[in-house]
Amino acid sequence: xxxxxxxxxxxxxxxxxxxxxxxxxxxxxxxxxxxxxxxxxxxxxxxxxxxxxxxxxxxxxxxxxxxxxxxxxxxxxxxxxxxxxxxxxxxxxxxxxxxxxxxxxxxxxxxxxxxxxxxxxxxxxxxxxxxxxxxxxxxxxxxxxxxxxxxxxxxxxxxxxxxxxxxxxxxxxxxxxxxxxxxxxxxxxxxxxxxxxxxxxxxxxxxxxxxxxxxxxxxxxxxxxxxxxxxxxxxxxxxxxxxxxxxxxxxxxxxxxxxxxxxxxxxxxxxxxxxxxxxxxxxxxxxxxxxxxxxxxxxx
Amino acid sequence: xxxxxxxxxxxxxxxxxxxxxxxxxxxxxxxxxxxxxxxxxxxxxxxxxxxxxxxxxxxxxxxxxxxxxxxxxxxxxxxxxxxxxxxxxxxxxxxxxxxxxxxxxxxxxxxxxxxxxxxxxxxxxxxxxxxxxxxxxxxxxxxxxxxxxxxxxxxxxxxxxxxxxxxxxxxxxxxxxxxxxxxxxxxxxxxxxxxxxxxxxxxxxxxxxxxxxxxxxxxxxxxxxxxxxxxxxxxxxxxxxxxxxxxxxxxxxxxxxxxxxxxxxxxxxxxxxxxxxxxxxxxxxxxxxxxxxxxxxxxxxxxxxxxxxxxxxxxxxxxxxxxxxxxxxxxxxxxxxxxxxxxxxxxxxxxxxxxxxxxxxxxxxxxxxxxxxxxxxxxxxxxxxxxxxxxxxxxxxxxxxxxxxxxxxxxxxxxxxxxxxxxxxxxxxxxxxxxxxxxxxxxxxxxxxxxxxxxxxxx
Numbered sequence: 001x002x003x004x005x006x007x008x009x010x011x012x013x014x015x016x017x018x019x020x021x022x023x024x025x026x027x028x029x030x031x032x033x034x035x036x037x038x039x040x041x042x043x044x045x046x047x048x049x050x051x052x053x054x055x056x057x058x059x060x061x062x063x064x065x066x067x068x069x070x071x072x073x074x075x076x077x078x079x080x081x082x083x084x085x086x087x088x089x090x091x092x093x094x095x096x097x098x099x100x101x102x103x104x105x106x107x108x109x110x111x112x113x114x115x116x117x118x119x120x121x122x123x124x125x126x127x128x129x130x131x132x133x134x135x136x137x138x139x140x141x142x143x144x145x146x147x148x149x150x151x152x153x154x155x156x157x158x159x160x161x162x163x164x165x166x167x168x169x170x171x172x173x174x175x176x177x178x179x180x181x182x183x184x185x186x187x188x189x190x191x192x193x194x195x196x197x198x199x200x201x202x203x204x205x206x207x208x209x210x211x212x213x214x215x216x217x218x219x220x221x222x223x224x225x226x227x228x229x230x231x232x233x234x235x236x237x238x239x240x241x242x243x244x245x246x247x248x249x250x251x252x253x254x255x256x257x258x259x260x261x262x263x264x265x266x267x268x269x270x271x272x273x274x275x276x277x278x279x280x281x282x283x284x285x286x287x288x289x290x291x292x293x294x295x296x297x298x299x300x
Numbered sequence: 301x302x303x304x305x306x307x308x309x310x311x312x313x314x315x316x317x318x319x320x321x322x323x324x325x326x327x328x329x330x331x332x333x334x335x336x337x338x339x340x341x342x343x344x345x346x347x348x349x350x351x352x353x354x355x356x357x358x359x360x361x362x363x364x365x366x367x368x369x370x371x372x373x374x375x376x377x378x379x380x381x382x383x384x385x386x387x388x389x390x391x392x393x394x395x396x397x398x399x400x401x402x403x404x405x406x407x408x409x410x411x412x413x414x415x416x417x418x419x420x421x422x423x424x425x426x427x428x429x430x431x432x433x434x435x436x437x438x439x440x441x442x443x444x445x446x447x448x449x450x451x452x453x454x455x456x457x458x459x460x461x462x463x464x465x466x467x468x469x470x471x472x473x474x475x476x477x478x479x480x481x482x483x484x485x486x487x488x489x490x491x492x493x494x495x496x497x498x499x500x501x502x503x504x505x506x507x508x509x510x511x512x513x514x515x516x517x518x519x520x521x522x523x524x525x526x527x528x529x530x531x532x533x534x535x536x537x538x539x540x541x542x543x544x545x546x547x548x549x550x551x552x553x554x555x556x557x558x559x560x561x562x563x564x565x566x567x568x569x570x571x572x573x574x575x576x577x578x579x580x581x582x583x584x585x586x587x588x589x590x591x592x593x594x595x596x597x598x599x600x601x602x603x604x605x606x607x608x609x610x611x612x613x614x615x616x617x618x619x620x621x622x623x624x625x626x627x628x629x630x631x632x633x634x635x636x637x638x639x640x641x642x643x644x645x646x647x648x649x650x651x652x653x654x655x656x657x658x659x660x661x662x663x664x665x666x667x668x669x670x671x672x673x674x675x676x677x678x679x680x681x682x683x684x685x686x687x688x689x690x691x692x693x694x695x696x697x698x699x700x701x702x703x704x705x706x707x708x709x710x711x712x713x714x715x716x717x718x719x720x721x722x723x724x725x726x727x728x729x730x731x732x733x734x735x736x737x738x739x740x741x742x743x744x745x746x747x748x749x750x751x752x753x754x755x756x757x758x759x
Contacts, residue, residue: 035531065318066320113382115345115346115383116345116346119510120344120347122531150321150344276379279383
């Protein structure tokens, strides 16, 4: 019986695992072949792209409560900017960056809103894109995740419960804050309190001068404003009149703030599904989608 | 004596605190730390594998070093925000470690007690308030009826593979079990009581790194299976086609599970399992498996008595009868036969059958050996033949006998003997398969067991 055999050694395979890859979002070490960061679940494709292209993308956070319209706003924004326009040109980097736009537009085309964003960071859609302003020669690299509203609030209430959000908000260069106009009009105070918490959290995270204001630009966007003409007419005044606490807090803490109103649908209706109401977008009529983003990247 | 269980409900709702997924209600004993852990572990939107109203998931995980959570997740009505998709509703039961030990550290015992005794209804309607519940611990550490259920059809092989992988890999994604959650209950039934809390699981949730369950039941969801295997540190185990390693490649606890389930000595096996050391560490499972296997094979004649004692206990327990009649075990003891007869009674049978199938036995083909060596090899023939035809007892005996025989043979003769048995085993395997319409993987598993044993390093 033969007791000996020649076996080719393939120890070179192990060498690849000896060099860790840092997550672009949280900085944690990972193996070279993982899809998501083991610490924060951000896609490692962001790190690979940053490493191979030798660029360091900036980060824009899109924040708001659950059902404030973050997914629809981001999806519609990307869809508008990837078409030919004279304002901001956006090119997606990586196939994963198209998913959010694809899902949002497919849902709206089928007269439905996209599904609620799951709470698990591994199931969020991340967008890595290149934005170019007509007045600027060089494009800006940006990363924008579509995070779940409940997850954002959980992180604000209990820091470090979502490492991805914690790290991202520390690093982000600008913030798009979506406020649900529909719920403000309903008289709900929940939007007000959430925004105040968030503004406090962001201002404490930012590096600021002693007794100075945060310089991180912040665009306050009143979403679903199609039902509220005064908001579209003058978002600043609307904020001062209807969300005085938010107005006060943000004026005290941030130096660069813009107020905007936006809507994606021209009209909405409701249908019954097993006794529950489902919102149905009747007409897609985007208004005020690009302006906040354009203002923000100019400031960034 | 009743124990106190805390409750909490995690679902999507509009409350004064926030809109969306949150802990909407909790009993007084749920601490802020518990709430934070539950918010991380509990499933939220679109976390269920199935979308129908009948779908549910049983989940078990630690909440802190001294507290565990057993929960049940169901699909409710459409989510409040009007964006489609169902509300995912999770009802959690929180129990401290000492109280959990009274339920034999078995999440299924706790769930059953809560459903029956506390009359918990798993509805997706939000209660106005939640109170602590009191439960009387119930359930045996190792349930004989459930053990017998594990002995049917292919479950012994499935469980063996599950234990083998569970003790080797940090986390498993399970597929090919047809959504049968009773398999999870059977796994816990076969695990030493104090090690059960180590095995967190969910039976019907999607994969997420945020919920690091040790066992993740993925049923037949291929998309989730692909996502799971892309995740780090998660291995896929297809229970429909469980991998069967040879005996020498298996850990001893998995082998003990196979022996315990394949022999017809359920009462003895349950008794041995119930007697596991309460301070047992997971690193001690291997030696314990070896010890239990040898103990079980020596208990064949006591099976009837042990079974009778267990029956009596079951009858006496509910009545709490301290004045039970003494057992009438004076009569002749009936010996229960295992699936394969005892090697002492089966030599002629297995070897004669194999001679018919695969030709002359190896010991009759080896020349230049003494009479004593020939007798020893004849004994080896019987055990190899028995093991090849699926006798667990023969295999167990072979593990003890072969090293002894091998140490007595000169090295040159030893390698000759090994080659003869290799050739013989392969021929026997082929012939056995030729006699069947479909190939039987168990035959291959038996062959691998024998060969890995024969070719293991002899002293």
